[in-house]
Amino acid sequence: MTPLKVAALIPAAGSGTRLGQGPKAFVQVGGRTLLERSVAALAGHVHEVLVALPAGMELPKGVQARAIVGGQTRQESVLRLLEASGADLVLIHDAARPFLSADTVRAVLAVLEQTGAATAAQPVADTLVRADPFQADGTLWDERVERAGLWAVQTPQAGRRDWLLSAHRRAETEGYSATDDAGLLHWAGHQVTLVPGEASLFKVTTPGDLLLAEALAAVWDARRQE
Numbered sequence: 001m002t003p004l005k006v007a008a009l010i011p012a013a014g015s016g017t018r019l020g021q022g023p024k025a026f027v028q029v030g031g032r033t034l035l036e037r038s039v040a041a042l043a044g045h046v047h048e049v050l051v052a053l054p055a056g057m058e059l060p061k062g063v064q065a066r067a068i069v070g071g072q073t074r075q076e077s078v079l080r081l082l083e084a085s086g087a088d089l090v091l092i093h094d095a096a097r098p099f100l101s102a103d104t105v106r107a108v109l110a111v112l113e114q115t116g117a118a119t120a121a122q123p124v125a126d127t128l129v130r131a132d133p134f135q136a137d138g139t140l141w142d143e144r145v146e147r148a149g150l151w152a153v154q155t156p157q158a159g160r161r162d163w164l165l166s167a168h169r170r171a172e173t174e175g176y177s178a179t180d181d182a183g184l185l186h187w188a189g190h191q192v193t194l195v196p197g198e199a200s201l202f203k204v205t206t207p208g209d210l211l212l213a214e215a216l217a218a219v220w221d222a223r224r225q226e
């Protein structure tokens with residue numbers, strides 16, 4: 001039997017508005033861009049790596065991947081990546097989550113091979129509250145949200161490429177937007193398995209996250225040289 005081909009698809013075409021330092025995938029932590037870190041975390045586990053970049057940008061020197069131009073939204077960038085890949089199975093991973101361990105990649109891949117749809121996620125640890133929607137600045141406590149059973153969804157998100165393509169194309173036709181791909185698979189009727197991720201997989205979104213990322217990079221890189 002032919003072994004299934006697996007690709008890593010990395011949406012990296014965002015503008016990094018909330019971070020405010022230009023296209024976020026090209027921002028450095030510990031001397032390496034977020035994009036280089038994300039590609040390096042996946043390259044050894046897959047047959048090919050595809051990256052969606054902002055128009056007019058090129059891959060940083062030395063990054064072994066195939067680049068395409070991304071879209072206006074993350075969803076659009078992922079659809080372009082899915083269409084550009086010829087793989088059977090894909091791992092979709094935000095460039096903005098640079099601290100991805102080999103253990104998590106292996107865990108997501110193992111569940112993907114068994115079920116066809118999986119995502120890294122973390123059980124929520126904080127108390128959750130909905131703010132009063134009718135109060136002007138949205139800072140008034142309205143009601144506590146039951147935390148039991150809630151998970152915060154991370155990446156990598158993994159699926160059969162044919163399922164993802166069909167969910168993405170249907171969403172495009174129907175004008176449905178989702179903030180992630182596992183959510184689209186679920187919307188399209190597939191069961192998605194939650195695979196415990198890790199705290200280090202946080203998304204670098206705001207300037208505060210970048211400070212955390214700088215601090216973590218030193219420890220992360222030292223651990224890999226031991």
Ligand SMILES: Nc1ccn([C@@H]2O[C@H](COP(=O)(O)OP(=O)(O)OP(=O)(O)O)[C@@H](O)[C@H]2O)c(=O)n1
Pocket residue numbers: 010011012013014015016017018019024025052070071072073074075077078094095096097203204205
């Ligand atoms: N049109 C877009 C928008 C986002 N992304 C990618 O999707 C991931 C998650 O997006 P996010 O963290 O929101 O990044 P930005 O869109 O860059 O951030 P912001 O929303 O603050 O502008 C990132 O790796 C980002 O590069 C993408 O490929 N194409």
Ligand SMILES: C[C@](O)(CO)[C@H](O)COP(=O)(O)O
Pocket residue numbers: 074094153154155179180181203
């Ligand atoms: C895909 C994602 O990282 C899962 O948590 C998240 O939904 C991306 O959201 P963003 O607003 O595009 O950063």
